[in-house]
Amino acid sequence: MKTKIRVVLAILITAFVIGLTFNYISTHNLAVLNPKGVIAFEERKLLFITILLSALVVVPVFCLTIFISWKYRESNKKAKYSPHWDHDPKLEFAWWAIPVVIISILAVLTWQYSHSLDPFKPLQSNKQPLHVQVIALQWRWLFIYPDQHVAAVNTMPIQINRPINLHITSDAPMNSIWIPQLAGQIYAMSGMSTKLHLDARHPGVYKGVSANISGKGFAGMTFSVPATNNKEFNDWMKKAKKSNNVLTYEKYNELAKPSTNRQVILYSDVDNDLYNKVIMKYMQPSNGNNMTEMDMNHAR
Amino acid sequence: MLGKLSLEAFKHDQIVMFGVMSMIGAGLLAVILLTVFKKWKWLYKEWLTTLDPKNIGIMYIFVAILMLLKGISDAGLMRVQQATSSGASEGIMSATHFQQIFSAHGTTMIFFVAMGLMFGLINLIVPLQIGARDVAFPLINAISFWLFVAGMLLINTSLAIGEFSAAGWLAYPPLSELAYSPGVGVDYWIWALQIAGIGSLLSGVNFITTILRMRCPGMKLMRMPLFCWSVLGSMTLVVSAFPILTVTLALLALDRYMGMHFFTSGFGGNPMMYVNLIWAWGHPEVYILILPAFGVFSEVVATFSKKRLFGYKYMVYAIIAITVLSYLVWLHHFFTMGAGANVNAFFGIMTMIIAIPTGVKVFNWLFTMYRGRVKFSVPMLWFLGFVFTFTIGGVTGVIMAVPPVDFQLHNSLFLVAHFHNMIIGGVVFGYLAAINYWFPKFFGFKLNERLGKLSFYFWIVGFATAFIPLYILGIMGATRRLNHYDASQGWQSLFIVAAFGALLIVIGIALLVAQIIVSVIKRKQNIDYNGDPWDARNLEWSTASPVPFYNFAVLPEVHDRNAWWDAKHKKHKITEPTVYDKIVLPKNTSIGFLIGVLAFMIGFGLVWHITWLAAAPFIVIVCLLIYRSNQENTEYTVPMSVIERIEKANKLKAQAS
Structure with missing residues (x-):
């Protein structure tokens, strides 16, 4: 019962804080996310792409952390316990490969955008600058x-x-x-x-x-x-x-x-x-x- | 006779006076306590003249925690200033004072808190984990420590006598040049770092040699505990990066003292060169601090999961990869300098690549817990806190590694929040886990769990409350280091939230101090009888707690990566010796302490242009070193009877449990 109250309380507080934050964000000018020119607009687009790509790693890591911490807690004697299991080529290949792929995509984007958004590069336009x-x-x-x-x-x-x-x-x-x-x-x-x-x-x-x-x-x-x-x-x-x-x-x-x-x-x-x-x-x-x-x- | 020093140097405003008074008060209190309890001799014999890495390690951590208190006070003042200085209100202090405070905050936290905690832990743990009785160069180790203290004292002296730099923690020229900063503040910064930096460099040499040359029989490199590997990586970086700092500071000093023009705006001087050099040291410095924290987590996660560390080999490769890559990313600190698209893109991509080995480490830790029996003691809570905060920091780091995105976030509060995610979430959390984990080994009793957990919760909630608003503020266009902003920006409410978060962190730190004090008072409840309170895996836990001054009565022999776990559970039992060998250890000497005092005098003399005060101690140091080099009988032999007595007593204690 006590834990139930605690959980409800925690959810309420979190919801309240998130609500406040959204209220703040919607009533204030988030300059970087509110571009008014083509350069700032492109930079924001790139910011969103990077966040999305990063989320592909971060979200699973966070879920995995919570899941593993919960399942393999000391008091859970039903969970499998293999104290000598310290190596698995397939798994290890997976977590070298996934970041490598994501970073490769990001690297290509970085190269392209570093050139297209080079501050020294003039904007293309038919108007005199x-x-x-x-x-x-x-x-x-x-x-x-x-x-x-x-x-x-x-x-x-x-x-x-x-x-x-x-x-x-x-x-x-x-x-x-x-x-x-x-x-x-x-x-x-x-x-x-x-x-x-x-x-x-x-x-x-x-x-x-x-x-x-x-x-x-x-x-x-x-x-x-x-x-x-x-x-x-x-x-x-x-x-x-x-x-x-x-x-x-x-x-x-x-x-x-x-x-x-x-x-x-x-x-x-x-x-x-x-x-x-x-x-x-x-x-x-x-x-x-x-x-x-x-x-x-x-x-x- | 007294150079630039005059009575002017002692005039301060109220906040500074309060700081000075509390420091003098604390010093006086220490003197009174030492006198009342007649502990002067104890202080001299056990601490000031010691060459025992365990005692030196404890002193490092003690000083670092004191400096943490100073650094967090600076942070608190900054938060109060920014929460109150919107619109018509100028806040609680002047612009110059605010700038001095954030310069001092960064310098203190990096050089005297993070570095201090790191070197403290290395001193304590590395010799024990590799099965050695000492470090390779015990006196150099003591000199390193006392140079660290001299630098620390110099930076604090600036509070009482004169002023501190207002040019930021890395003192970019031309702002830090004489033309724009004519006072002694930047000089205090230069000499404090120069003295402490030389100490760090010496330590780097010392620990590389220790790890490579002093491992016990059977301790192959690929059997070393990961903490030792991480220290090896970190110290490699120290040895190659700190000379850059030394040279850069020396060149800046030449500009300021001899009218040279390495980094001035005119006369062919080039401030951009300074920015490159300082970050060619500064970026590896970040990894110098974080690698040992990775090492700590590798120990903690394996121990508290009761499982072998997952992917040991790849963890080692990841450390090596990070060590090498950390040299190739420094330019990401100034994409906005206009180096051109090719250069920016190269350094951006190199920066992202570091995320790969770092990410692999996180997965390996998680899979160490997988199919384990995870006990969530305090160090493990710090690990969980680390995974969340550090990963967020890593992501914001990758975001800013894309140059065009960095143009929009550089030097904003988003950047400030990012590197606090790395330094607090990574480095500080790691070292706090380490303190909780290894404390019983050196004091013979565990730290209080309840207060430790409470401290953790305040830290983690405080951290989120203090830094999430900074991310949002950065996105809103708030730059760092603002002592004042226009009310029309609408930033104030977020700054107030951030200040509240800082208050929660302050409570977390107070609870940490309380945890240590309460644990000392109630130590009888938490006595560690057998020297292995966590049922851990590596050699340091095979000794009694507290560790006898000679570490190991008989040097161990290692057959497996988890040498102590192996000895406890498998056939390679550590055989109980019947006869003990003689043990040779270095004698105490006051030379390290004296060199620290003299180095402080040199620094003070240089800051105030007091030539004799800078020159005379230097000559004395040279004489001391010559004297020491010709000294014989610097070691002594521990009699067998003493070893036998201590070992017997420890055995009885273990049986009593």
Whole structure:
């Protein structure tokens, strides 16, 4: 009787917890499972395939564990007991073979998808891609639109259904740019330029973060990605063009100083070569002395 | 004269002050107790100067459990911070303080808890299982231990004097370079790991030699207990991976101390090189920790199923396969660096391949239970907990081994939950099973079963409650190491659940400590009379409990894989000797302890740029080693009468049961 009550209680508690979890999941945005762009969508598909393939091993293992623990418990004297049975070629072949097959399938998928979803690979489209240069600062994100000659801090407006080509570097410790609903992340490193290609298929404002610790203001390195249609995007461009701020190299050096200010700033014009200058800052030994001095100041 | 050290270094906020005060308090309490009970001499003779691997093993585990308490306090603070710092609230601490805490948590748990438990167990069990009286290099073993303690003290000193690194447990440059971390925090991290790491490397050499050269007659490699095999695999990894850590730390130190540019952003320095190097050590490190835990489970499952281990040969091959493969996967820690599709795919596939031998091991354990008579004592419960948590961890690992999926989960809380599934579910559960299993061998009484089971239930439920929310948070886009997040994310309720889970784990740990204390007090109820309380299978159980200091009065001869089971049940009885041989053992020496103290001084001197304090102890260490090398009479002979007396007493005790 007592055990019955216990079992019922355990089932009730489990059901309650599962119910709560589902309630939470259905009322919140599970960004990775709620893709709004083709890359994030493909990545989610691959995530589901991998989970299903893994389940082919995990579910039997869990069932087997429960079954064997129950059947061969010490008090069950009816169960067969063979203390010397320690080898069975057929069984052993089976549990080498099953994982080998599953991992082989997964390996083929990994090879194909690693290439098709390579972040450096441009998206195929008949539309001209939108180029954005991204610079991770301490502790803000700067987005430069080289073709439009505008720039923005902590916001990266894009057009829907148009490939976005990001070039990413850092003027700070290593960061990682991640917009979960649009695409997986890639590192932002100083003196180097990484690439990320993505698009948005649905209008919305998506959240972007830095996923790699970069100092005390790291948690505040969030930015928004408003994805809109042509008209709204052009409106935003016009608004940026009206801004009084101009991003010269001197102004940039002001901006690059450590700050936890998370305000959005727009620039109506940008030094044409700014992105390369920021990269070359770390590549030219001749500028080195200045650099060390400046970086030392950053740390204060 | 005092380098960078000034009064500034002693200023702290309340939380740190509380930590410092409790540590000083605990130290004072220890001093008072030792004085009141007049135990100083006992401490010096039995522990500080001992070369007996059994005593060294116990000290390792003691230190590791103390550090577990510190590490879990860090974890608790992190959970409280993240549960409270949503939106307008900044939580209970500053960003820098939070970052120091998670850096300290990772460093402490890996280097001073997991490594400490592992080396403790190896010291205790390996010589007994291979039928040896000692390790190959007893003094080096003591030096390893005291270097481990020196590193541990250095990392804790950072709490009281100065600050700890805020750059994460692996201190990626350029963040860990002088330009971005000018304080002494990263230096504490470097030297604590450098000192402890050299100790680990020495231990690796020591145990490989011990296992290969000191097995008793008949103990062929393919007759060794699986725990010894797993240790052999693990120590092979130590010997080949730890030099990478030593060099990497040295290069980072050169950057920070001599203005060099190995890993700086500019001047041709390359932080990516550091990330590669640190993981070329860091990934094998994971397997260094997990392999011995696999070994423990192989012992536990066979013993409590009253059955031979299933598929012994393939278990050995699996260990060897894992050992080799673990070198070829390090890049999966940074698929997001942009190495290109071919490189990423290669390392992704290699990572998945490791799942095959690991999966085979799980099946072999399950089929060891199959057609057995399984007794669910505490170690066996830990095994069941391990199967569930570790398998989930393995699956999430395979999921993240697919590079495009990893782009979406890397550095998120999903990753954090994944590696806790591996390290807690695999390593910690394994070592807790081991402590429950082997405790009677060294103390002569079993641990309390009820408290052990209760501790297990709190751990396992706490673990699920603490980490399932992290998986969901990761899927929601929550990155790791956030001291604050916007309320609009809607993450707070899950963080509160996770904090509650952490509280359950804290209770589990408190119950573990209670279990040990209660067992000591009520030890008369649980006395292990005949030295074999579980009706077990391997040689360590053929000795009396607690094990006499010479391990075996007569070295055993082995005829089968389960040498002790074989002796109990078949024809190869261990013959009772009538005359005992003389036994030669190493004398106690304070050199290991002294080297530990001196190494601590070197570390402290280097952290604070106090040149004389770094240089002088180094010279003393060199002199000590020269002195020791020329010392004769470092061993003594145990008289036959002593052995006879101890053996007789143990026999009487066994009969009394």
